[in-house]
Amino acid sequence: MSLITTRDLTLRYHGQTVLHGVDFSIARGEIVTIVGPNGSGKSSLLRALIGALKPASGEVIRQAGLKIGYVPQKLQIDATLPLTVHRFLNLPLRQSAATIATALEKAGVPDLSKRQMSALSGGQFQRVLLARALLNTPDILILDEATQGLDQPGAAAFYRQIEDVRRDMGLAVLMVSHDLHVVMAASDRVLCLNGHVCCEGTPEIVADAPEYRALFGSGTKGALALYRHDHNHDHHHDHEHGHS
Amino acid sequence: MLDDFIFRAALAGLGVALAAAPLGCFVVWRRMAYFGDATSHAALLGVALALATDLPIVAGVLIVALVMALIFSGLSERHVSADALLGVLAHAALALGLVAVSLLPGRSVDLSAYLFGEILAVTRSDLAVIWIGAACVGALLIWRWQPLLTATLSPDLSTASGGHPRRENLVLTLALAITVAVAIKVVGALLIAAMLIIPAAAARPLTRTPETMALAAIAVGAASALSGLAVSFAFDTPTGPSIVAIAAGLFALTTSVGAALKRG
Numbered sequence: 001m002s003l004i005t006t007r008d009l010t011l012r013y014h015g016q017t018v019l020h021g022v023d024f025s026i027a028r029g030e031i032v033t034i035v036g037p038n039g040s041g042k043s044s045l046l047r048a049l050i051g052a053l054k055p056a057s058g059e060v061i062r063q064a065g066l067k068i069g070y071v072p073q074k075l076q077i078d079a080t081l082p083l084t085v086h087r088f089l090n091l092p093l094r095q096s097a098a099t100i101a102t103a104l105e106k107a108g109v110p111d112l113s114k115r116q117m118s119a120l121s122g123g124q125f126q127r128v129l130l131a132r133a134l135l136n137t138p139d140i141l142i143l144d145e146a147t148q149g150l151d152q153p154g155a156a157a158f159y160r161q162i163e164d165v166r167r168d169m170g171l172a173v174l175m176v177s178h179d180l181h182v183v184m185a186a187s188d189r190v191l192c193l194n195g196h197v198c199c200e201g202t203p204e205i206v207a208d209a210p211e212y213r214a215l216f217g218s219g220t221k222g223a224l225a226l227y228r229h230d231h232n233h234d235h236h237h238d239h240e241h242g243h244s
Numbered sequence: 245m246l247d248d249f250i251f252r253a254a255l256a257g258l259g260v261a262l263a264a265a266p267l268g269c270f271v272v273w274r275r276m277a278y279f280g281d282a283t284s285h286a287a288l289l290g291v292a293l294a295l296a297t298d299l300p301i302v303a304g305v306l307i308v309a310l311v312m313a314l315i316f317s318g319l320s321e322r323h324v325s326a327d328a329l330l331g332v333l334a335h336a337a338l339a340l341g342l343v344a345v346s347l348l349p350g351r352s353v354d355l356s357a358y359l360f361g362e363i364l365a366v367t368r369s370d371l372a373v374i375w376i377g378a379a380c381v382g383a384l385l386i387w388r389w390q391p392l393l394t395a396t397l398s399p400d401l402s403t404a405s406g407g408h409p410r411r412e413n414l415v416l417t418l419a420l421a422i423t424v425a426v427a428i429k430v431v432g433a434l435l436i437a438a439m440l441i442i443p444a445a446a447a448r449p450l451t452r453t454p455e456t457m458a459l460a461a462i463a464v465g466a467a468s469a470l471s472g473l474a475v476s477f478a479f480d481t482p483t484g485p486s487i488v489a490i491a492a493g494l495f496a497l498t499t500s501v502g503a504a505l506k507r508g
Contacts, residue, residue: 052403070404077397080444081273082451092394092405116452142404 002027003066003140003172004049009058011044017056018044021196026140031166031173031186035206036193037215042176043073045193046144049174066140069133069171071126073144077117085120085128086113095135106168107131108161123154127161134165141165143175159186246371249364250477256366257469257487259374260430260439263381263423265461268440269447269454270385270416273396277441278327279316282334284424284436286312288341291358291428295348302373306425312337313417321413338433361432361484363473370429377426381419388415393454431484438488439465446495449502464494 002025009022019041026032034042047053048060050070062068077083089100104110107130112120120128126146133141143162147155163186166173190206192198198211206212246252271280287305289312294304319329345353357365366374385392392412395402399409427436447460472487 047400050400050404052400068404070401072398072400075398075401078273078275080448081396082448082453082457084452087453088397090390091397092390092402092407094390136405 003063004174005061006048006055007059007061009045009048009060010056011041011048011053012056013044013053017195019193019195022058024191024197026172026174028139028172029166029170030188032175032189032191033187034174034176034191034193035212035216036198040194042193043144046142046174046176050142063139067136067138069136069138069141071129071133071141071143071146073146073148073176075125075129079118083117084113085115085117088117088128089113089132089135093136099135100131103131103134104128106134106165122149123158126150126158130158130161130165134169137169138171140172140174143173143177145176147177162186246368249366250473252366252368252371253363253473253483254470255371256363256374256430257473258466259371259378260423260427261443261465261469262462263378263419264427264436264439265443265447265465266385266458267381267416267419267423268442268444268465269458269461270392270396271420271440272444272448273454274416277437278330278334279313279320280420280437280440282316282330282337283309283313283420284427284433284440285334285338285341287424287428287433287436288338288358289344290341290425291433292341292344292348295345295353301428302377302425305428306421309424310418310421313421317413317417341433357432358428359432359434360482361428361430361435363430363483363487366429374426374430377422381422384415384419388412392416431487435484435488438491442488442491442495443468446491446498449498449505464491464498468494 005025006022009024010020011018018039022045024045034045036042044053048055049062050068051060051062085104086100089095089103095103100113101110104113107127109124109127109131112124112128115124117125117128129146133143141162147158150158162173162175165171187203189201190203191200192206192209192212192215194215198215199206199209201209246255268280271277286308290305290308291301292304293299293308294301297304299307316330316333319333342355345355345358391402391407392415394405394407395409395412402409402412423440424433424436427439431439443461443465444457446464447457451457451460468487468491472490473483475481475490476483476486
């Protein structure tokens with residue numbers, strides 16, 4: 001039984017088709033990572049899955065009563081908005097102090113509740129976002145480049161936190177990431193996007209796929225290629241989609 | 245007591261502060277200052293509509309402010325950088341309103357009453373309209389407070405937790421139109437945006453949560469209205485601008501106190 005399924009999903013954003021023909025599903029307990037160059041439709045796919053972007057065609061089917069914990073790419077809180085961590089975690093629903101304490105604990109930042117959001121470091125901020133996503137004991141955690149702006153050790157620590165959370169709570173995790181070498185190792189399945197699904201499968205299969213190598217380079221199994229991949233590879237060739 | 249025009253003026257100022265200050269917090273948090281400007285300047289077009297059709301002024305302003313606010317919010321959703329566009333519209337609305345009022349046949353209209361307000365001429369029925377409007381705005385904001393705050397932080401976050409950020413935008417748009425309609429008599433079209441933004445900005449340095457900021461903004465707005473009225477009465481200065489000047493003084497005060505507290 002999959003938590004979220006898409007059928008032949010096509011997405012448009014500002015009048016342009018950013019993604020077409022996506023058949024995707026994620027099951028309980030799975031960790032799936034989406035990779036792809038900038039503008040490949042990764043964030044749009046996530047936004048469609050949470051319901052923030054309407055499909056231009058095709059459909060998104062969410063399991064009835066599905067609870068989603070969403071960690072956005074970035075959250076720009078205007079400096080004019082005073083907000084403590086505690087207050088932030090009470091949005092949009094008021095939570096008991098115990099629930100908040102538990103969520104902060106799980107996210108690895110137990111002592112922050114009285115701090116101003118604007119006074120947090122990048123790593124603390126992302127963990128507070130994670131804590132917020134865990135509040136309603138979600139079935140699936142969706143993270144959109146949640147480690148953007150963190151340094152390498154910070155990002156690695158954040159992903160270890162995600163692993164712990166999945167182990168403790170048994171939820172599915174769907175994330176978009178640039179940190180290929182970190183996330184690929186931890187994922188059950190990788191989805192490589194570039195306007196459509198280039199290739200899909202276990203990390204090993206995807207790392208060996210010609211479509212993936214065309215995007216991220218070869219040799220290092222993609223690990224170090226993320227700063228020099230070619231955004232202009234064309235898609236006139238036909239793909240074999242036999243990996244999933 | 246309602247027979248006393250000073251007392252009526254004070255109540256009118258308090259009513260406007262009550263609606264405008266907390267709404268103004270959202271205007272500030274969402275960086276909608278130009279949006280507030282554009283909508284309040286459009287009030288003058290509403291005056292022209294009301295005078296041309298014999299509608300009550302409040303009704304004309306409410307209709308036009310609502311229509312313009314909907315157009316503005318539609319534009320700012322569609323255009324990534326709506327800033328310049330809203331800047332153009334804010335002043336175009338004002339200019340068109342002035343032209344439209346002057347073109348009305350057979351009347352000589354006292355424009356300054358609509359540009360700067362005439363709080364000292366507030367009648368009992370004006371007062372009723374102001375307080376009903378303020379109560380509507382207050383009720384809307386209290387009712388939608390949590391989802392409004394969530395949508396202000398991030399529309400996607402709001403959607404992911406089952407909210408409807410576009411509906412919350414509409415709530416703010418409606419509240420803004422009502423506020424403009426009831427405030428035009430008190431501070432005038434030119435200074436409505438000031439009553440939205442200045443009390444909120446003055447409240448920011450001294451507060452740690454959105455709720456305390458809204459309450460502090462109401463306090464600043466109310467204090468400005470009452471002291472502005474007193475100053476205007478004592479020195480025979482125009483009332484609307486006096487109120488805004490006091491608010492600006494309070495802003496300077498809280499900002500320096502806030503900066504001093506941070507350093508200390």
